[in-house]
Amino acid sequence: xxxxxxxxxxxKIAKRPRSYIGFVAILLIVFxxxxxxxxxxxxxxxxxxxxxxxxxSIEGKVLNGYLVCFIILQTLIIQMPLLVALxxxxxxxxxxxxGTLRLLLTRPVSRTEVVMxxxxxxxxxxxxxxxxxxxxxxxxxxxLFGEGDLIILKSETIIVLKSxxxxxxxxxxxxxxxxxxxxxxxxxLMLSCFTDNSIGPIILTMAVIVIFTIIGSFDLPLxxxxxxxxxxxxxxxWRNMFDQPVDWGxxxxxxxxxxxxxxxxxxxxxxxFNRKDIHT
Amino acid sequence: MxxxxxxxxxxxKTYQDVPxxxxxDLIIPQNCIYGFLGPNGAGxxxxxxxxxxxISPDQGTIKVFGKDLKNHxxxxxxxxxxxxEKPDFYLYxxxxxxxxLLSRLSGMRPDPKRMADVLELVGLSNRGNHKVxxxxxxxxxxxxIAQAIIHNPRLIILDExxxxxxxxxxxxxxxxxxxxxxxxxxxxLSSHILSEIELIADHLVIxxxxxxxxxxxxxxxxxxxxxxxxxxxxxxxxxxxxxxxYWPSIFIQTISTTELQCQAPxxxxxxINKVLVESGIKIYSVYYKRKLEDYFFKLTGN
Numbered sequence: 001x002x003x004x005x006x007x008x009x010x011x012k013i014a015k016r017p018r019s020y021i022g023f024v025a026i027l028l029i030v031f032x033x034x035x036x037x038x039x040x041x042x043x044x045x046x047x048x049x050x051x052x053x054x055x056x057s058i059e060g061k062v063l064n065g066y067l068v069c070f071i072i073l074q075t076l077i078i079q080m081p082l083l084v085a086l087x088x089x090x091x092x093x094x095x096x097x098x099g100t101l102r103l104l105l106t107r108p109v110s111r112t113e114v115v116m117x118x119x120x121x122x123x124x125x126x127x128x129x130x131x132x133x134x135x136x137x138x139x140x141x142x143x144l145f146g147e148g149d150l151i152i153l154k155s156e157t158i159i160v161l162k163s164x165x166x167x168x169x170x171x172x173x174x175x176x177x178x179x180x181x182x183x184x185x186x187x188x189l190m191l192s193c194f195t196d197n198s199i200g201p202i203i204l205t206m207a208v209i210v211i212f213t214i215i216g217s218f219d220l221p222l223x224x225x226x227x228x229x230x231x232x233x234x235x236x237x238w239r240n241m242f243d244q245p246v247d248w249g250x251x252x253x254x255x256x257x258x259x260x261x262x263x264x265x266x267x268x269x270x271x272x273f274n275r276k277d278i279h280t
Numbered sequence: 281m282x283x284x285x286x287x288x289x290x291x292x293k294t295y296q297d298v299p300x301x302x303x304x305d306l307i308i309p310q311n312c313i314y315g316f317l318g319p320n321g322a323g324x325x326x327x328x329x330x331x332x333x334x335i336s337p338d339q340g341t342i343k344v345f346g347k348d349l350k351n352h353x354x355x356x357x358x359x360x361x362x363x364x365e366k367p368d369f370y371l372y373x374x375x376x377x378x379x380x381l382l383s384r385l386s387g388m389r390p391d392p393k394r395m396a397d398v399l400e401l402v403g404l405s406n407r408g409n410h411k412v413x414x415x416x417x418x419x420x421x422x423x424x425i426a427q428a429i430i431h432n433p434r435l436i437i438l439d440e441x442x443x444x445x446x447x448x449x450x451x452x453x454x455x456x457x458x459x460x461x462x463x464x465x466x467x468x469l470s471s472h473i474l475s476e477i478e479l480i481a482d483h484l485v486i487x488x489x490x491x492x493x494x495x496x497x498x499x500x501x502x503x504x505x506x507x508x509x510x511x512x513x514x515x516x517x518x519x520x521x522x523x524x525x526y527w528p529s530i531f532i533q534t535i536s537t538t539e540l541q542c543q544a545p546x547x548x549x550x551x552i553n554k555v556l557v558e559s560g561i562k563i564y565s566v567y568y569k570r571k572l573e574d575y576f577f578k579l580t581g582n
Contacts, residue, residue, distance in 0.1 A: 004384045098368055108358035110353070277329075
Protein backbone atom coordinates (compact mmCIF):
# COMPACT_ATOMS: atom_id res chain seq x y z
CA UNK A 1 0.00 0.00 0.00
CA UNK A 2 2.90 2.31 0.76
CA UNK A 3 4.11 1.91 -2.82
CA UNK A 4 0.64 2.81 -4.18
CA UNK A 5 0.49 5.86 -1.91
CA UNK A 6 3.95 7.12 -2.93
CA UNK A 7 3.09 6.59 -6.58
CA UNK A 8 -0.15 8.50 -6.10
CA UNK A 9 1.62 11.38 -4.38
CA UNK A 10 4.27 11.60 -7.09
CA UNK A 11 1.58 11.55 -9.75
CA LYS A 12 -0.23 14.42 -8.04
CA ILE A 13 2.99 16.44 -7.77
CA ALA A 14 3.72 15.81 -11.44
CA LYS A 15 0.24 16.91 -12.50
CA ARG A 16 0.16 20.14 -10.50
CA PRO A 17 1.33 23.21 -12.45
CA ARG A 18 2.74 24.71 -9.25
CA SER A 19 5.36 21.95 -9.05
CA TYR A 20 7.08 23.32 -12.15
CA ILE A 21 7.65 26.80 -10.71
CA GLY A 22 10.76 25.50 -8.92
CA PHE A 23 12.22 23.98 -12.07
CA VAL A 24 11.55 27.12 -14.12
CA ALA A 25 13.01 29.35 -11.37
CA ILE A 26 16.21 27.28 -11.19
CA LEU A 27 16.48 27.21 -14.95
CA LEU A 28 16.12 30.99 -15.16
CA ILE A 29 18.42 31.87 -12.25
CA VAL A 30 21.20 29.54 -13.39
CA PHE A 31 20.89 30.69 -16.99
CA UNK A 32 20.98 34.38 -16.00
CA UNK A 33 24.06 33.93 -13.77
CA UNK A 34 25.93 31.80 -16.30
CA UNK A 35 25.06 34.15 -19.15
CA UNK A 36 26.11 37.24 -17.16
CA UNK A 37 29.39 35.67 -16.07
CA UNK A 38 30.06 34.39 -19.59
CA UNK A 39 29.65 37.92 -20.99
CA UNK A 40 31.11 39.99 -18.20
CA UNK A 41 32.71 37.48 -15.80
CA UNK A 42 36.32 38.47 -16.46
CA UNK A 43 35.85 42.06 -15.25
CA UNK A 44 33.84 40.82 -12.25
CA UNK A 45 36.67 38.51 -11.19
CA UNK A 46 39.24 41.20 -11.87
CA UNK A 47 37.35 43.58 -9.56
CA UNK A 48 37.17 41.01 -6.76
CA UNK A 49 40.84 40.06 -6.94
CA UNK A 50 42.08 43.65 -7.48
CA UNK A 51 42.65 44.26 -3.77
CA UNK A 52 44.64 41.02 -3.44
CA UNK A 53 47.12 41.75 -6.23
CA UNK A 54 49.48 43.68 -3.93
CA UNK A 55 50.41 40.53 -1.97
CA UNK A 56 49.19 37.67 -4.15
CA SER A 57 50.03 36.62 -7.65
CA ILE A 58 47.23 34.70 -9.34
CA GLU A 59 47.86 32.73 -12.49
CA GLY A 60 45.62 30.48 -14.55
CA LYS A 61 41.93 30.46 -15.22
CA VAL A 62 40.18 31.78 -12.09
CA LEU A 63 36.75 32.04 -13.72
CA ASN A 64 36.07 28.39 -14.36
CA GLY A 65 33.09 26.02 -14.13
CA TYR A 66 33.73 25.18 -10.48
CA LEU A 67 33.77 28.82 -9.37
CA VAL A 68 30.62 29.61 -11.35
CA CYS A 69 28.86 26.62 -9.79
CA PHE A 70 29.97 27.75 -6.32
CA ILE A 71 28.61 31.26 -6.98
CA ILE A 72 25.29 29.81 -8.18
CA LEU A 73 24.98 27.61 -5.09
CA GLN A 74 25.67 30.60 -2.83
CA THR A 75 22.98 32.58 -4.62
CA LEU A 76 20.35 29.86 -4.65
CA ILE A 77 20.73 28.70 -1.07
CA ILE A 78 18.07 31.17 0.14
CA GLN A 79 15.64 30.54 -2.71
CA MET A 80 15.72 26.75 -2.79
CA PRO A 81 13.90 26.24 0.56
CA LEU A 82 11.22 28.65 -0.59
CA LEU A 83 10.74 26.68 -3.81
CA VAL A 84 10.50 23.45 -1.82
CA ALA A 85 7.96 24.93 0.64
CA LEU A 86 5.79 25.97 -2.28
CA UNK A 87 5.14 22.32 -3.06
CA UNK A 88 5.48 20.55 0.29
CA UNK A 89 3.80 23.26 2.40
CA UNK A 90 0.28 22.35 1.41
CA UNK A 91 0.47 18.61 0.80
CA UNK A 92 -1.90 17.97 3.70
CA UNK A 93 -3.51 21.35 4.40
CA UNK A 94 -4.20 21.86 0.69
CA UNK A 95 -5.99 18.53 0.52
CA UNK A 96 -7.89 19.36 3.70
CA UNK A 97 -8.96 22.70 2.23
CA UNK A 98 -10.05 21.09 -1.06
CA GLY A 99 -11.86 18.20 0.64
CA THR A 100 -9.71 15.54 -1.04
CA LEU A 101 -8.11 14.54 2.27
CA ARG A 102 -11.48 13.01 3.11
CA LEU A 103 -11.33 10.95 -0.09
CA LEU A 104 -7.83 9.78 0.74
CA LEU A 105 -8.50 8.86 4.36
CA THR A 106 -11.65 6.86 3.63
CA ARG A 107 -9.46 4.43 1.67
CA PRO A 108 -7.74 1.55 3.46
CA VAL A 109 -4.55 3.46 4.21
CA SER A 110 -3.14 4.37 7.59
CA ARG A 111 -2.55 8.01 8.42
CA THR A 112 1.09 7.29 9.22
CA GLU A 113 1.48 5.86 5.72
CA VAL A 114 -0.12 8.98 4.27
CA VAL A 115 2.31 11.28 6.09
CA MET A 116 5.32 9.14 5.15
CA UNK A 117 4.23 8.85 1.50
CA UNK A 118 3.83 12.60 1.27
CA UNK A 119 7.26 13.13 2.84
CA UNK A 120 8.95 10.62 0.55
CA UNK A 121 7.26 12.10 -2.53
CA UNK A 122 8.31 15.58 -1.35
CA UNK A 123 11.89 14.35 -0.90
CA UNK A 124 11.83 12.92 -4.42
CA UNK A 125 10.74 16.33 -5.68
CA UNK A 126 13.62 17.94 -3.76
CA UNK A 127 16.00 15.41 -5.32
CA UNK A 128 14.76 16.26 -8.82
CA UNK A 129 15.23 19.98 -8.13
CA UNK A 130 18.80 19.34 -6.96
CA UNK A 131 19.56 17.08 -9.92
CA UNK A 132 18.42 19.84 -12.26
CA UNK A 133 20.48 22.34 -10.32
CA UNK A 134 23.50 20.01 -10.44
CA UNK A 135 23.13 19.38 -14.16
CA UNK A 136 22.75 23.07 -14.98
CA UNK A 137 25.01 24.69 -12.41
CA UNK A 138 27.84 22.15 -12.39
CA UNK A 139 27.50 20.43 -15.77
CA UNK A 140 26.49 23.59 -17.62
CA UNK A 141 29.21 25.72 -16.03
CA UNK A 142 31.92 23.15 -16.75
CA UNK A 143 30.77 23.04 -20.36
CA LEU A 144 30.74 26.83 -20.68
CA PHE A 145 33.77 27.78 -18.60
CA GLY A 146 35.86 24.61 -18.43
CA GLU A 147 37.75 23.16 -15.45
CA GLY A 148 40.26 24.87 -13.21
CA ASP A 149 41.40 25.27 -9.62
CA LEU A 150 38.69 26.62 -7.32
CA ILE A 151 39.66 29.79 -5.45
CA ILE A 152 37.29 30.76 -2.66
CA LEU A 153 37.50 33.91 -0.56
CA LYS A 154 36.29 33.36 2.95
CA SER A 155 36.10 36.15 5.51
CA GLU A 156 39.77 35.90 6.56
CA THR A 157 41.27 33.30 4.27
CA ILE A 158 41.75 32.35 0.67
CA ILE A 159 41.20 28.70 -0.09
CA VAL A 160 42.69 27.22 -3.22
CA LEU A 161 41.45 23.76 -4.20
CA LYS A 162 43.12 21.84 -7.00
CA SER A 163 40.78 21.04 -9.87
CA UNK A 164 41.18 17.31 -9.31
CA UNK A 165 40.14 17.80 -5.66
CA UNK A 166 36.89 19.70 -6.27
CA UNK A 167 34.31 17.47 -7.93
CA UNK A 168 33.75 15.13 -4.96
CA UNK A 169 33.24 18.18 -2.75
CA UNK A 170 30.42 19.36 -4.99
CA UNK A 171 28.81 15.92 -4.88
CA UNK A 172 29.00 15.96 -1.07
CA UNK A 173 27.69 19.56 -0.99
CA UNK A 174 24.70 18.53 -3.09
CA UNK A 175 24.11 15.60 -0.74
CA UNK A 176 24.09 17.91 2.27
CA UNK A 177 21.86 20.37 0.41
CA UNK A 178 19.43 17.48 -0.14
CA UNK A 179 19.42 16.74 3.57
CA UNK A 180 18.90 20.43 4.39
CA UNK A 181 16.02 20.77 1.98
CA UNK A 182 14.50 17.59 3.39
CA UNK A 183 14.44 19.35 6.76
CA UNK A 184 12.50 22.20 5.12
CA UNK A 185 10.20 19.68 3.49
CA UNK A 186 9.48 17.87 6.79
CA UNK A 187 9.05 21.21 8.60
CA UNK A 188 6.47 22.48 6.10
CA LEU A 189 4.75 19.08 6.15
CA MET A 190 4.45 19.36 9.94
CA LEU A 191 2.92 22.84 9.68
CA SER A 192 0.62 21.50 6.98
CA CYS A 193 -0.80 18.96 9.45
CA PHE A 194 -1.83 21.69 11.90
CA THR A 195 -4.17 23.62 9.67
CA ASP A 196 -6.80 23.27 6.97
CA ASN A 197 -5.66 26.47 5.32
CA SER A 198 -3.87 25.81 2.05
CA ILE A 199 -1.52 28.79 1.87
CA GLY A 200 -0.75 29.32 5.59
CA PRO A 201 1.94 26.63 6.04
CA ILE A 202 3.75 27.77 2.87
CA ILE A 203 3.96 31.36 4.07
CA LEU A 204 4.85 30.31 7.61
CA THR A 205 7.66 28.03 6.38
CA MET A 206 9.07 30.81 4.23
CA ALA A 207 8.79 33.31 7.11
CA VAL A 208 10.54 30.97 9.55
CA ILE A 209 13.40 30.30 7.12
CA VAL A 210 13.85 34.00 6.31
CA ILE A 211 13.80 35.00 10.01
CA PHE A 212 16.15 32.17 11.07
CA THR A 213 18.53 32.97 8.19
CA ILE A 214 18.60 36.67 9.13
CA ILE A 215 19.32 35.80 12.77
CA GLY A 216 22.02 33.38 11.60
CA SER A 217 23.75 35.98 9.47
CA PHE A 218 24.21 38.51 12.30
CA ASP A 219 27.37 38.20 14.40
CA LEU A 220 25.78 39.47 17.59
CA PRO A 221 26.55 37.80 20.95
CA LEU A 222 22.83 37.51 21.74
CA UNK A 223 22.17 35.65 18.49
CA UNK A 224 25.21 33.42 19.05
CA UNK A 225 23.29 31.76 21.90
CA UNK A 226 20.24 31.19 19.69
CA UNK A 227 21.98 29.97 16.53
CA UNK A 228 22.66 26.38 17.69
CA UNK A 229 18.90 25.89 18.10
CA UNK A 230 18.01 27.06 14.61
CA UNK A 231 17.92 24.34 11.99
CA UNK A 232 18.91 26.87 9.35
CA UNK A 233 22.32 27.16 11.05
CA UNK A 234 23.08 23.62 9.93
CA UNK A 235 21.66 24.00 6.44
CA UNK A 236 24.66 26.03 5.31
CA UNK A 237 27.29 23.48 6.25
CA TRP A 238 27.55 22.42 2.61
CA ARG A 239 30.00 25.35 2.35
CA ASN A 240 32.31 23.62 4.82
CA MET A 241 32.91 20.95 2.18
CA PHE A 242 35.11 23.52 0.46
CA ASP A 243 37.37 24.06 3.50
CA GLN A 244 40.90 22.79 3.38
CA PRO A 245 41.02 20.47 5.23
CA VAL A 246 37.34 19.60 5.75
CA ASP A 247 36.38 19.62 9.44
CA TRP A 248 34.65 16.21 9.55
CA GLY A 249 33.67 16.69 13.20
CA UNK A 250 31.51 19.70 12.35
CA UNK A 251 30.15 17.94 9.28
CA UNK A 252 29.13 14.84 11.23
CA UNK A 253 27.48 16.86 14.01
CA UNK A 254 25.60 19.04 11.54
CA UNK A 255 24.38 16.08 9.48
CA UNK A 256 23.24 14.32 12.66
CA UNK A 257 21.36 17.43 13.81
CA UNK A 258 19.68 17.77 10.41
CA UNK A 259 18.59 14.12 10.51
CA UNK A 260 17.29 14.57 14.07
CA UNK A 261 15.26 17.56 12.92
CA UNK A 262 13.68 15.47 10.14
CA UNK A 263 12.82 12.73 12.65
CA UNK A 264 11.39 15.30 15.08
CA UNK A 265 9.26 17.08 12.49
CA UNK A 266 7.99 13.82 11.01
CA UNK A 267 7.30 12.39 14.48
CA UNK A 268 5.22 15.44 15.46
CA UNK A 269 3.41 15.28 12.09
CA UNK A 270 2.51 11.61 12.50
CA UNK A 271 1.48 12.02 16.15
CA UNK A 272 -0.77 15.00 15.44
CA PHE A 273 -2.21 13.76 12.14
CA ASN A 274 -3.21 10.42 13.65
CA ARG A 275 -5.31 12.25 16.23
CA LYS A 276 -6.77 14.88 13.95
CA ASP A 277 -10.52 14.92 13.25
CA ILE A 278 -11.26 15.53 9.59
CA HIS A 279 -14.15 17.98 9.31
CA THR A 280 -13.45 19.43 5.88
CA MET B 281 -32.72 -8.65 14.64
CA UNK B 282 -29.81 -10.43 12.94
CA UNK B 283 -26.29 -9.38 13.70
CA UNK B 284 -25.87 -6.13 11.80
CA UNK B 285 -23.57 -5.06 9.03
CA UNK B 286 -22.86 -2.08 11.27
CA UNK B 287 -23.25 -2.13 15.04
CA UNK B 288 -22.81 1.10 16.92
CA UNK B 289 -22.82 1.06 20.67
CA UNK B 290 -22.91 4.02 23.07
CA UNK B 291 -21.16 6.23 20.53
CA UNK B 292 -20.51 9.78 21.71
CA LYS B 293 -18.70 12.84 20.40
CA THR B 294 -18.71 16.23 22.08
CA TYR B 295 -17.50 19.56 20.73
CA GLN B 296 -16.86 22.25 23.32
CA ASP B 297 -19.29 20.68 25.80
CA VAL B 298 -22.02 20.36 23.15
CA PRO B 299 -22.81 16.72 22.36
CA UNK B 300 -22.83 16.16 18.59
CA UNK B 301 -23.54 12.46 19.06
CA UNK B 302 -24.90 11.34 22.40
CA UNK B 303 -24.67 7.67 23.45
CA UNK B 304 -25.94 6.44 20.10
CA ASP B 305 -26.89 2.79 19.69
CA LEU B 306 -27.58 1.64 16.16
CA ILE B 307 -27.81 -1.61 14.26
CA ILE B 308 -27.77 -1.52 10.47
CA PRO B 309 -28.85 -4.88 9.02
CA GLN B 310 -27.12 -6.53 6.08
CA ASN B 311 -28.37 -6.05 2.53
CA CYS B 312 -30.74 -3.17 3.16
CA ILE B 313 -31.12 0.48 2.24
CA TYR B 314 -30.80 2.30 5.52
CA GLY B 315 -32.13 5.85 5.68
CA PHE B 316 -30.34 8.33 7.89
CA LEU B 317 -32.63 11.23 8.74
CA GLY B 318 -32.46 14.23 11.00
CA PRO B 319 -32.51 18.02 10.95
CA ASN B 320 -29.27 20.00 10.52
CA GLY B 321 -27.00 19.46 13.51
CA ALA B 322 -28.71 16.19 14.44
CA GLY B 323 -25.36 14.36 14.38
CA UNK B 324 -25.81 12.44 11.12
CA UNK B 325 -22.60 13.61 9.44
CA UNK B 326 -20.57 13.23 12.64
CA UNK B 327 -21.84 9.65 12.99
CA UNK B 328 -21.03 8.83 9.36
CA UNK B 329 -17.56 10.41 9.72
CA UNK B 330 -16.91 8.32 12.82
CA UNK B 331 -18.06 5.28 10.85
CA UNK B 332 -15.37 6.10 8.28
CA UNK B 333 -12.80 6.87 11.01
CA UNK B 334 -12.46 10.47 9.86
CA ILE B 335 -13.43 11.53 13.38
CA SER B 336 -12.45 9.73 16.58
CA PRO B 337 -15.28 9.03 19.00
CA ASP B 338 -14.97 10.22 22.60
CA GLN B 339 -16.50 6.93 23.68
CA GLY B 340 -18.37 3.95 22.34
CA THR B 341 -17.64 1.26 19.80
CA ILE B 342 -18.27 0.77 16.10
CA LYS B 343 -18.33 -2.69 14.60
CA VAL B 344 -18.48 -3.12 10.83
CA PHE B 345 -18.64 -6.56 9.16
CA GLY B 346 -18.50 -7.92 12.71
CA LYS B 347 -15.09 -6.37 13.40
CA ASP B 348 -14.09 -3.50 15.64
CA LEU B 349 -13.28 -0.41 13.57
CA LYS B 350 -10.53 0.68 15.92
CA ASN B 351 -8.53 -2.53 15.50
CA HIS B 352 -9.44 -3.46 11.90
CA UNK B 353 -9.64 -0.03 10.27
CA UNK B 354 -7.87 -0.83 7.00
CA UNK B 355 -9.66 -4.13 6.50
CA UNK B 356 -13.03 -2.50 7.12
CA UNK B 357 -12.40 0.55 4.93
CA UNK B 358 -11.46 -1.68 2.00
CA UNK B 359 -15.07 -2.88 2.05
CA UNK B 360 -16.69 0.58 2.25
CA UNK B 361 -17.38 3.12 -0.48
CA UNK B 362 -18.60 6.58 0.44
CA UNK B 363 -19.57 10.09 -0.50
CA UNK B 364 -19.48 12.42 2.46
CA GLU B 365 -21.20 15.79 2.15
CA LYS B 366 -19.94 17.01 -1.23
CA PRO B 367 -17.98 15.44 -4.04
CA ASP B 368 -14.43 16.82 -3.94
CA PHE B 369 -11.78 15.62 -6.36
CA TYR B 370 -8.35 16.52 -7.67
CA LEU B 371 -9.53 19.18 -10.09
CA TYR B 372 -6.31 19.13 -12.12
CA UNK B 373 -6.81 15.42 -12.92
CA UNK B 374 -9.35 13.85 -15.26
CA UNK B 375 -12.31 11.84 -13.97
CA UNK B 376 -10.58 8.60 -15.00
CA UNK B 377 -7.31 9.64 -13.36
CA UNK B 378 -9.18 10.36 -10.12
CA UNK B 379 -10.93 6.99 -10.22
CA UNK B 380 -7.71 5.13 -11.06
CA LEU B 381 -5.88 6.83 -8.23
CA LEU B 382 -8.61 6.09 -5.69
CA SER B 383 -9.16 2.50 -6.78
CA ARG B 384 -5.41 1.88 -6.56
CA LEU B 385 -5.54 3.14 -2.96
CA SER B 386 -8.35 0.69 -2.33
CA GLY B 387 -5.99 -2.10 -3.27
CA MET B 388 -7.35 -2.59 -6.82
CA ARG B 389 -5.36 -2.72 -10.00
CA PRO B 390 -6.76 -0.28 -12.57
CA ASP B 391 -9.25 -2.28 -14.62
CA PRO B 392 -10.33 -0.56 -17.88
CA LYS B 393 -13.45 -2.69 -18.20
CA ARG B 394 -14.61 -1.97 -14.67
CA MET B 395 -13.78 1.72 -15.22
CA ALA B 396 -15.85 1.83 -18.43
CA ASP B 397 -18.77 0.01 -16.76
CA VAL B 398 -18.84 2.36 -13.77
CA LEU B 399 -18.56 5.48 -15.95
CA GLU B 400 -21.39 4.15 -18.10
CA LEU B 401 -23.46 3.47 -15.00
CA VAL B 402 -23.15 7.07 -13.77
CA GLY B 403 -23.49 8.59 -17.24
CA LEU B 404 -19.97 9.98 -17.57
CA SER B 405 -18.64 7.78 -20.37
CA ASN B 406 -17.94 10.66 -22.71
CA ARG B 407 -16.43 12.96 -20.08
CA GLY B 408 -14.12 10.58 -18.25
CA ASN B 409 -10.99 11.94 -19.91
CA HIS B 410 -11.83 15.56 -19.17
CA LYS B 411 -10.37 17.38 -16.18
CA VAL B 412 -12.71 17.46 -13.18
CA UNK B 413 -12.24 21.25 -13.07
CA UNK B 414 -14.50 21.40 -16.14
CA UNK B 415 -17.30 19.33 -14.56
CA UNK B 416 -20.63 20.75 -13.38
CA UNK B 417 -21.75 20.06 -9.80
CA UNK B 418 -24.08 17.32 -11.01
CA UNK B 419 -21.23 15.64 -12.91
CA UNK B 420 -18.99 15.78 -9.84
CA UNK B 421 -21.81 14.19 -7.87
CA UNK B 422 -21.99 11.37 -10.45
CA UNK B 423 -18.22 10.95 -10.27
CA UNK B 424 -18.59 10.84 -6.48
CA ILE B 425 -20.97 7.91 -6.83
CA ALA B 426 -18.54 6.26 -9.28
CA GLN B 427 -15.64 6.50 -6.81
CA ALA B 428 -17.84 5.08 -4.07
CA ILE B 429 -18.60 1.91 -6.04
CA ILE B 430 -15.52 1.47 -8.27
CA HIS B 431 -13.85 -0.97 -5.87
CA ASN B 432 -17.02 -3.04 -5.47
CA PRO B 433 -17.53 -2.42 -1.72
CA ARG B 434 -19.98 -4.33 0.48
CA LEU B 435 -21.16 -1.23 2.33
CA ILE B 436 -21.88 2.06 0.57
CA ILE B 437 -22.40 5.29 2.48
CA LEU B 438 -24.09 8.06 0.51
CA ASP B 439 -24.45 11.40 2.25
CA GLU B 440 -26.85 13.65 0.32
CA UNK B 441 -26.11 11.95 -3.01
CA UNK B 442 -28.91 13.65 -4.94
CA UNK B 443 -27.61 17.18 -4.38
CA UNK B 444 -27.02 18.83 -7.75
CA UNK B 445 -28.64 16.06 -9.78
CA UNK B 446 -31.44 16.83 -12.23
CA UNK B 447 -34.76 14.89 -11.98
CA UNK B 448 -33.51 12.29 -14.45
CA UNK B 449 -30.30 11.90 -12.49
CA UNK B 450 -32.25 11.47 -9.25
CA UNK B 451 -34.37 8.78 -10.87
CA UNK B 452 -31.27 6.98 -12.20
CA UNK B 453 -29.58 7.20 -8.81
CA UNK B 454 -32.65 5.77 -7.11
CA UNK B 455 -32.58 2.84 -9.53
CA UNK B 456 -28.82 2.44 -9.01
CA UNK B 457 -29.28 2.28 -5.23
CA UNK B 458 -32.02 -0.33 -5.61
CA UNK B 459 -29.75 -2.33 -7.95
CA UNK B 460 -26.93 -2.15 -5.42
CA UNK B 461 -29.26 -3.70 -2.87
CA UNK B 462 -30.21 -6.42 -5.37
CA UNK B 463 -26.46 -7.09 -5.77
CA UNK B 464 -26.33 -7.85 -2.05
CA UNK B 465 -24.86 -4.52 -0.93
CA UNK B 466 -25.86 -2.51 2.10
CA UNK B 467 -26.49 1.18 1.42
CA UNK B 468 -26.60 3.88 4.08
CA LEU B 469 -28.42 6.84 2.63
CA SER B 470 -28.42 10.15 4.43
CA SER B 471 -30.73 12.72 2.91
CA HIS B 472 -32.82 15.75 3.69
CA ILE B 473 -35.34 14.68 1.09
CA LEU B 474 -37.76 12.65 3.17
CA SER B 475 -39.77 11.38 0.21
CA GLU B 476 -36.54 9.98 -1.24
CA ILE B 477 -35.93 7.92 1.88
CA GLU B 478 -39.57 6.87 2.11
CA LEU B 479 -39.47 5.62 -1.48
CA ILE B 480 -36.39 3.42 -1.30
CA ALA B 481 -35.26 2.83 2.29
CA ASP B 482 -36.37 -0.31 4.06
CA HIS B 483 -34.89 0.67 7.41
CA LEU B 484 -34.27 4.08 8.91
CA VAL B 485 -33.09 6.04 11.89
CA ILE B 486 -34.29 9.51 12.76
CA UNK B 487 -31.70 11.43 14.72
CA UNK B 488 -32.13 14.60 16.70
CA UNK B 489 -29.66 16.36 19.00
CA UNK B 490 -27.19 13.50 18.66
CA UNK B 491 -29.64 10.79 19.68
CA UNK B 492 -31.58 8.19 17.75
CA UNK B 493 -35.22 9.19 18.21
CA UNK B 494 -36.43 6.06 16.48
CA UNK B 495 -34.99 3.29 14.32
CA UNK B 496 -36.28 0.20 12.61
CA UNK B 497 -38.15 -1.10 9.58
CA UNK B 498 -39.72 1.72 7.60
CA UNK B 499 -43.06 -0.02 7.00
CA UNK B 500 -43.43 -1.14 10.60
CA UNK B 501 -42.66 2.35 11.86
CA UNK B 502 -44.92 4.19 9.47
CA UNK B 503 -47.88 1.83 9.56
CA UNK B 504 -48.32 2.57 13.25
CA UNK B 505 -48.86 6.19 12.42
CA UNK B 506 -52.07 7.99 11.59
CA UNK B 507 -52.20 9.82 8.28
CA UNK B 508 -53.14 13.41 7.66
CA UNK B 509 -55.92 13.08 5.08
CA UNK B 510 -57.03 15.99 2.91
CA UNK B 511 -60.44 15.89 1.26
CA UNK B 512 -61.91 18.17 -1.35
CA UNK B 513 -65.68 18.26 -1.05
CA UNK B 514 -68.73 20.42 -1.85
CA UNK B 515 -69.70 20.67 1.84
CA UNK B 516 -66.83 20.45 4.33
CA UNK B 517 -68.96 21.44 7.34
CA UNK B 518 -71.50 18.66 6.73
CA UNK B 519 -68.68 16.19 6.05
CA UNK B 520 -67.07 17.20 9.36
CA UNK B 521 -70.35 16.54 11.23
CA UNK B 522 -70.80 13.13 9.59
CA UNK B 523 -67.25 11.98 10.33
CA UNK B 524 -67.53 13.20 13.90
CA UNK B 525 -70.77 11.30 14.30
CA TYR B 526 -69.26 7.98 13.22
CA TRP B 527 -65.73 8.40 14.61
CA PRO B 528 -65.82 10.87 17.52
CA SER B 529 -62.14 10.35 18.39
CA ILE B 530 -60.81 11.48 15.00
CA PHE B 531 -59.23 14.93 14.92
CA ILE B 532 -60.94 16.88 12.13
CA GLN B 533 -61.04 20.48 10.87
CA THR B 534 -62.23 22.42 7.85
CA ILE B 535 -59.40 24.35 6.24
CA SER B 536 -61.28 26.16 3.48
CA THR B 537 -64.74 26.36 1.93
CA THR B 538 -63.98 23.23 -0.08
CA GLU B 539 -61.35 21.42 1.97
CA LEU B 540 -61.35 19.27 5.06
CA GLN B 541 -58.45 17.75 6.96
CA CYS B 542 -58.55 14.82 9.35
CA GLN B 543 -56.10 12.50 11.06
CA ALA B 544 -56.92 8.82 10.61
CA PRO B 545 -55.38 5.38 10.13
CA UNK B 546 -54.89 4.37 6.50
CA UNK B 547 -57.47 1.56 6.52
CA UNK B 548 -60.20 4.00 7.66
CA UNK B 549 -59.91 6.30 4.64
CA UNK B 550 -62.10 4.21 2.37
CA UNK B 551 -64.69 3.82 5.16
CA ILE B 552 -64.88 7.57 5.66
CA ASN B 553 -65.19 8.09 1.94
CA LYS B 554 -68.03 5.54 1.75
CA VAL B 555 -70.00 7.16 4.62
CA LEU B 556 -69.66 10.62 3.09
CA VAL B 557 -70.73 9.52 -0.38
CA GLU B 558 -73.71 7.61 1.05
CA SER B 559 -74.68 10.80 2.90
CA GLY B 560 -74.93 12.64 -0.44
CA ILE B 561 -71.73 14.61 0.01
CA LYS B 562 -69.71 15.02 -3.17
CA ILE B 563 -66.07 14.03 -2.79
CA TYR B 564 -63.79 15.47 -5.49
CA SER B 565 -60.45 14.20 -4.17
CA VAL B 566 -58.93 12.35 -1.23
CA TYR B 567 -55.20 12.29 -0.64
CA TYR B 568 -52.84 12.02 2.29
CA LYS B 569 -49.61 13.78 3.09
CA ARG B 570 -46.31 11.83 3.06
CA LYS B 571 -46.29 9.77 6.20
CA LEU B 572 -42.60 10.07 6.84
CA GLU B 573 -42.75 13.83 6.66
CA ASP B 574 -45.36 13.98 9.43
CA TYR B 575 -43.58 11.35 11.44
CA PHE B 576 -40.27 13.17 11.11
CA PHE B 577 -41.70 16.52 12.18
CA LYS B 578 -43.53 14.94 15.07
CA LEU B 579 -40.36 13.28 16.36
CA THR B 580 -37.95 16.14 15.84
CA GLY B 581 -40.39 18.79 16.99
CA ASN B 582 -39.68 20.91 13.90
